[in-house]
Amino acid sequence: MKLGELAPRDVADRMKGQGLDLDTGPFVVRIETPITDLVDEIRSLYHDFPADAGGGLVDFHVAVRRPAGPFGVRRWLRRQAIAYLDDIRPFEPLPIHMAVPMLESSINWCAANQTNQYVMIHAAVLERRGSALVLPGITGAGKSTLCASLAYRGWRLLSDEFALIQPADGQIAAWPRPISLKNVSIDLIRGWAPDACIGKSVPNTNKGTIAYVRPPSESVRRAVDRAIPAWVVFPTFEKGAAGRLTPLPKARAFFRLADCSFNYQALGIQGFQTLSRMISACNTFEFRYSSLDDALGLLGALPLPSPRS
């Protein structure tokens, strides 16, 4: 059953109690929270994801609560939210209106720190005709904006934050969770894709204002489909720049990719082999852009890599 098809009361009750299991694709997340605003946002952002009654194997246990402190005094002093991953608290308490970024960051934190079944790159991934475009990038490079704009114009969203590469066959698994937009990108994407469902804007985070975009239903429905990496493109947003793709030597691309990886080091030889296989099978570019139309055109016209003999 999809989360959006469950009765809102049931969802709230379950999240308040034992927690609700959300099948996000590669990972099952159990979310527990008494914060009703957060429940509403989750229902909207994860609308199309299968929700299970629980009892199975869960990958991440995430609870977002209001910090009580001794005798609950803290609740009276401040309205805050804090995430518990069992009793790990990866982040300091934040004002309660930041509960959604808190939840999303916690899920990211779990994947980055507690799993090793994939070689994980901090990158947006989109797919067209079975070929995956990997957009690694530091925060602020415009990766998420690019990701959201492509996801609503013919590309399938695999992930906004994580390229999950399977060491066994080099294919990329989809994890189509909400896309996080920051600051001016929020209105930009509202204009670009009026039919996109964008959650409440959260001001004053450490990255400025954040809003999350619900992943397109089709991408969620196809979350089990893997894609074969074809292009690795390092984007940089540059005001006023004409869209320009510059080929990047593969050795440089390799190291930049490894630098964006969460667990390249931890996986050792397996990480090296997986990434080097991927880089040699992909076309690699640097990409400067300022307009989304340019980007859509240029990235859509990327030539497929020639099959290696």
Place this chain on the structure above:
Amino acid sequence: MPWACWARYRSPPRAASAHLAAVSTFSDGSARLRAPAGLMGRELLLLRALREPRAMHGFALGEWDLVLRQARGTGTVARLCAIVQAAGMFGAVPARVRERLETEHAAVTQHHQLIRWEVTRVRRALAPVGMPLILLKGAAYLLADLPAARGRNFSDVDVLVPRDRLLVVEETLLEQGWEFTELTAYDQRYYRNWSHELPPMIHKHRNVILDVHHNILPPTGRLRPDPRLLLEAARPLPGLPLSVLAPGDMVLHSACHLLQSGELDHSLRDLIDLDSLIRHFCSEGDFWAGLVARAGALGVRRPLYYGLRFAERLLGTPVPAEVGRALAHAAPPRAVCVVMDVLFTDTLVRGPSVHYWWRRFALALLGIRHHWLRMPPLLLVRHLLHKALTGHRTVARGTETE
């Protein structure tokens, strides 16, 4: 891990929580194993799985979920994998669970490779000093190829050097590119005057912490084993210019670390070490008699008493009744023992089985005990005052509980 904001946060303190159902008398040899249950009544499945791997046959997915959750919290997933493999029951584990166990095991094994490499670097750097390098704990188990190393998750290399060589060792390491991790002047002084190790060092091009010890317990503490005894008994590793502690000493160090290190988040890992070392060495004929005598000679009978008590009760470590009797007079007063049972088991496994605040409270009490054992009262007051006034949460690495 690089720059993504959520990856930059400190790595999770690996720790745990649980409860011992009943207090049985250890010293008369009548210790019965009872399934420890959390305060909220949930059984500590992870301990059961570690103790009797065959029990895992009957686990439902929901139970596996709990076990993995507890193992993740204590950094023992890879160890669990090694135990499942050793018990030959990999086939009985559901595929999704197996995948999680295997990937974690692979990552830990990969990390062992880094540790081996770091050991060769330290060895090469210290070769001019001209003394055998004695490895401690994880690195020792790994290089000596002991079962305790299998799936053990650890990040530091620990070495033991004679106190009179400490200065030259430090200078040599600094010359060769090691640096102290950032510490205040007070912390530096703390380590140098009151601790049994140098401040932690790290090589500027690598990512493995090096701890240089001159003893296994702090010189300011209640228990002061003579490090010369340890150095004299150390055993060279075949074919390598490296040594490890003698088997009995290794067990005693493990017990001391479990009870006195203050690394409360690693209690379960330390307990598993102790269990594994004992099971490995106890087949040597006079192991037990030697162990008890050695504990007396080093003055660490109390940690051994506790260590065996907890290992036997929680992990089913085979401890002969006469060893219990021989150590009976090293036992603390009964009331203390009861309190320690509760505190130790309730802080052992983190997870849903023990209430968060209760566990924090129990950890705080153990932290106080740890400090009390570590320094005489006046020094303790001075130390805590300094920490309170300068706003540092802790100094001795390892006293960090969260």
